[in-house]
Amino acid sequence: MCLLENLTVHLNNEPIYNIEYSDDFQSLKECIIKLGYKNRKICIVSESNVASLYMDAILLLLEDCCIRIVSYVFPEGEESKNLDTVKGLYEKLITEKFDRNDLLIALGGGVVGDLTGFTAATYLRGVDFIQVPTSLLSQVDSSIGGKTGVDFDSYKNMVGAFHMPKLVYMNLKVLNTLNIRQFNSGMGEIVKHGLIKDSGYFQWLKSNQERILSKDFNTLYEMVRRSCIVKKNVVENDPTEKGERALLNFGHTLGHAVEKYMNFEFLHGECVFIGMLLATIISYNKGLINNQDKELIFNTIKAYQVPKLPKDIDIEKVVAYTKNDKKVSGDKIKFVLIKNIGEAYIDTDVTEEDMKKSIFELIETYEGDNK
Numbered sequence: 001m002c003l004l005e006n007l008t009v010h011l012n013n014e015p016i017y018n019i020e021y022s023d024d025f026q027s028l029k030e031c032i033i034k035l036g037y038k039n040r041k042i043c044i045v046s047e048s049n050v051a052s053l054y055m056d057a058i059l060l061l062l063e064d065c066c067i068r069i070v071s072y073v074f075p076e077g078e079e080s081k082n083l084d085t086v087k088g089l090y091e092k093l094i095t096e097k098f099d100r101n102d103l104l105i106a107l108g109g110g111v112v113g114d115l116t117g118f119t120a121a122t123y124l125r126g127v128d129f130i131q132v133p134t135s136l137l138s139q140v141d142s143s144i145g146g147k148t149g150v151d152f153d154s155y156k157n158m159v160g161a162f163h164m165p166k167l168v169y170m171n172l173k174v175l176n177t178l179n180i181r182q183f184n185s186g187m188g189e190i191v192k193h194g195l196i197k198d199s200g201y202f203q204w205l206k207s208n209q210e211r212i213l214s215k216d217f218n219t220l221y222e223m224v225r226r227s228c229i230v231k232k233n234v235v236e237n238d239p240t241e242k243g244e245r246a247l248l249n250f251g252h253t254l255g256h257a258v259e260k261y262m263n264f265e266f267l268h269g270e271c272v273f274i275g276m277l278l279a280t281i282i283s284y285n286k287g288l289i290n291n292q293d294k295e296l297i298f299n300t301i302k303a304y305q306v307p308k309l310p311k312d313i314d315i316e317k318v319v320a321y322t323k324n325d326k327k328v329s330g331d332k333i334k335f336v337l338i339k340n341i342g343e344a345y346i347d348t349d350v351t352e353e354d355m356k357k358s359i360f361e362l363i364e365t366y367e368g369d370n371k
Contacts, residue, residue: 004172004221007228009144010236011164019144019168019228021221025058028132028169029065032103035166037128041068041102043093045116047076050108050134053177058107058132066103070096074115078264081111081151083159089119100124103166109135110142110268114157117148121163131168136175136186137269140193140227143168145235145245155324156256162240172221183215184304185269188251190223191301192276193230196250199342201226206300213303247344250336251275254355257321258309266307273306274362281358282350283337293341298365308366309359319355 004021020031032038042062046055051073062069072092074080093102106116106129113131120129131143149160175183194202204226205212211219231248238245255275259266266274277298284294322333335350 005225007225007232009164009232011239016164017167019170019232021170021172021225023171023173023217025054025061025132025169025171028058028171029061031167031169032062032130033065037103038065040066041070041096041098042066042105043089043096043098043102044069044071044105044107045089045112045119046071046073046107047080047109047112048073049076050112054107054134054174058105068096076111078111078151078268081115083150083152085115086119086122086150089115090123093119093123098123098127100127102127104129105132106130106143106165107132107134108138109133110138113138113143114147114149114160117146117163117165118150118160121148121161126163128166129163131165133168133170134174136178136183136224137189138186139170139172139175139224140186141189141231141248143170144228144231146239147241154260156259170224172217172224175220176215180305181267181270184306185267187212187304188269188272188276190227191304192248192250192272193227195276195297195338195341196247196336196344197230197234197342198226199340201230202300202341206296209300209303246334246346247336249334250338250344251279253322253333253335254278254318254358257318260321261313261318270307273301273304274309277301277306277362278355278358279335279337281361282335282354283339285354285357285361286337286347288337288339289341297341309363311363313359313363315356315359318359319352322355 007019008015009017044058055071072089074085104116104120106113116129120127133139133143146162146164148163149157152158194205208219234245234248251272252275255271258274259271280294280297283289332348335347336344337347338344
């Protein structure tokens with residue numbers, strides 16, 4: 001067991017919770033006891049695939065550090081991220097007589113973390129929860145910052161709340177169980193961090209691609225920690241997304257639209273990659289970045305096997321989906337573009353034609369790659 005150096009997330013300059021890094025789950029028990037949950041009830045929330053890998057071990061590990069421990073497992077996949085699943089969890093908590101002093105633990109990826117956090121924010125007007133992210137994407141993004149929520153009628157994260165966890169505990173060894181597609185999906189948010197905030201980090205990612213893809217432990221630790229620092233700093237400066245935090249939506253406006261259009265057949269991180277490629281094209285077409293930077297971004301992203309858009313994609317429909325995005329203010333879309341690698345800004349003048357042109361050009365780029 002190795003508990004690595006942690007990070008502390010602050011709110012109004014006060015420490016709120018730690019991000020703990022380890023190479024196993026053993027120290028989770030010690031962390032929970034230190035937080036004062038020894039005489040509380042605990043409910044571990046997970047999805048079926050993750051639960052099959054880790055639930056029994058976590059239940060055994062924590063059984064003597066609380067007065068009662070139960071679990072709630074729902075079917076894996078984005079289709080479970082809805083109010084019906086939340087209702088089932090409410091019913092479980094009510095049946096088990098959970099009160100405001102008890103604790104939820106989110107064991108899984110972004111779907112589990114978002115849904116558990118939303119339940120924690122709304123059950124009895126708020127109970128404590130802990131994030132134990134098991135996907136790369138959730139470790140570097142969704143577990144940090146207190147954004148919670150569920151999808152509603154296929155609109156992604158339309159219902160939600162801000163509710164900070166009491167701890168984020170990362171066992172980095174779980175990344176070895178991810179298939180290449182899930183791992184590459186997580187890289188979408190990681191590359192995004194470099195593009196919007198840290199050009200040096202982006203260059204480091206480019207230089208270390210081989211070690212990253214081979215899942216070298218020390219490289220992954222440095223990568224995850226550096227991404228968490230970017231996310232932590234942005235969240236601390238703007239905890240409820242009134243300004244700077246919106247930069248984290250780089251690639252998400254069209255990415256979410258593609259995700260919905262594809263009926264969630266593409267993973268979230270894959271759609272973020274596609275959205276970043278489209279935002280890069282728009283940035284280039286507006287004269288914000290040069291062709292060298294555009295090509296560098298494209299070549300870096302290509303290493304992660306991003307799925308191609310279908311040739312017959314309904315571009316009009318994809319762009320129409322952006323109108324239902326949470327980032328729309330009035331009739332203006334807050335679209336994140338980049339001025340330079342490592343420097344992003346919010347642009348409210350991106351038009352439907354800009355978006356349509358970018359999709360067309362990306363498909364043309366795919367065609368050129370095949371020639």
